Amino acid sequence: MEVTDKNIESLLTEIASLKEQLFEANSIVEAIKEGDVDALVLNNNGVPQLYSLETADYTYRLLIEKFRQGALSISRKGLILYCNDYFSELVGIPTEQIIGTYLNEYFDNPTQFVQLIQALRYGIATxxxxxxxxxxxxTFPAYIALTDLEPAVEAIGIVVTDLTEKKKHEEALIQHQLELEEKIRELNRINTNLEEFIHVISHDLKEPLRKIVMHNDRIDGSYLSEGDAKSMNVLKSSALRLNSLVDDLVQYSSHTAQEERTEINLAAIIAEVIEDLEIIITDKKAQIQIGKLPLIKASKVQIRQLFGNLITNAIKYSKEAAAPFIEIYQAENLNAEMPNQNAKFVKIQIKDNGIGMESSHLLKIFTIFQRLHARNEYSGNGIGLAICKKIMENHSGNITVESTLNEGTIFNLYFPIL
Structure with a gap:
């Protein structure tokens, strides 16, 4: 009987101890839940494990101290309760001398502090x-962000971001923009002066040239020796070629300015060009086949000049044994050449069966005054294709060429779809 009583007493004591442990455990859990204990409970394979948050708190404090922005806490009246080392660096005053002072003492305009606090009440924090x-x-410009820490703490948290470098970059960008605008204005003045100069020079040159040709025609060749007659022909030919060169230079310079763009029908423009070139087309027995062509927004005058030059070029450099055959159409394979760009550009091709050219010449033909043949072989001053390139640049487009010697040439025109 005594043994039984002892066992019961032992069991009761153990139960009381377990109850006390359970009470303590529940108290800790409740404290953690309420936020009274800095701890973290993780469930690992069904076993709860308790971790202190002292390390996390230290990491947080270290982050505030080390990150490259000023951090402060202040009272609602602006008394600085805490500041990190970076804010101390910004204002050039030791931390211990900053704490206990007022934030508006560091403002260039101290009265702005009242405005910040009033704005914070309406949710304006930056x-x-x-x-x-x-x-x-x-002084230095800064971006300041305020956070009301109530009711947890009777204080306001502040983050200060130095804007000195950002402002320097902005000022440098504005200065570069102003310089660029001035250079553009200067370039426009130069272009205007150049155009005026070219027109004046062309007038001054063309007048004496016209007189040379006119008086040359009045000379009776029957009184000249064969050698003198030949010299007179050379003189007239040279004067006519110089006159043509002056006209081409004026035409080239006229395409430096942007002209008003309207929606034009390419097929209609090309039909007008063909009508203008009727004599040379008939003389060379040329055939021109026009395929599908789009509407584009462009300068009608410049586009007429563009296709006039390209069609004339194709007829001029044709084979003696074969009549020129020229095809003009919209290409459909633009996506393969310009991935993801087919919705922004349209490609027009001008294909001929002429003499073609070597691949080494393809990069030269758009250069002004560049000729690939002697004057006695083919006429021209080497300006036509340079004008074509300038017209395409004026329209924010591009022109390229493909050619095979003795087989023909293809000019590719890329027009942006606006």
Whole structure:
């Protein structure tokens, strides 16, 4: 009987101890839940494990101290309760001398503090402020963000971001933009002067040239020796070629300016060009086949000049044994050449069966005054294709060429779809 009583007493004591442990455990859990204990409970394979948050708190404090932005906490009246080392660096004053002072003492305009607090009540928490540093010797712009920490803490948290470098970049960008605008204005003045100069020179050159040709025609060749007659022909030919060169230069310079763009029908423009070139087309027995062509937004005058030059070029450099055959159409394979760009550009091709050219010449033909043949072989001044290139540039487009010697040439025109 005594043994039984002892066992019962032992069991009761153990139960009381377990109850006390359970009470303590529940108290800790409740404290953790309420946030009274800095701890973290993780469930690992069904076994709860308790971790102190002291390390996380230390990491947080270290982050605030080390990150490259000023961090402060202040009272609602602006008394600085805490600041990190970076804010101390910004204002050039030791941390211990900052704590206990008022934030508006570091503003270039101290009255702005009242405005910040009033704005915070309406949810406006970010501002740009000019701070003082180095004992009022310098100032720096900063982006300041306020956070009301109530009711947890009777304080306001502040983050200060130095904008000095950002402002320098902005000012440099504005300065570069102003310089660029001035250079553009200067370039426009130069272009205007150049155009005026070219027109004046062309007038001054064409007048004496016209007289040379006119008086040359009045000379009776029957009184000249064979050698003199030949010299007169050379003189007239040279004067006519110089006159043509002057006309081409004026035409080239006229395409430096942008002209008003309207929606035009390419097929209709090309039909007008063909009508203008009726004599040379008939003389060379040329055939021109026009395929599908789009509507584009462009300068009608310049586009007429563009296709006039390209069609004339195709007829001029045709084979003696074969009549020129020229095809003009919209290409459908643009996506393969310009991936993801087919919706922004349209490609027009001008294909001929002429003499073609070597691949080494393809990069030269768009250069002004560049000729690939002697004057006695083919006429021209080497300006026509340079004008074509300039017209395409004026329309934010591009022109390229493909050619095979003795087989023909293809000019590719890329027009943007606006």
């Amino acid at each position: 501002h740009e402020i000019l701070f003082k540093s180095d004992d009022d010797k310098k």
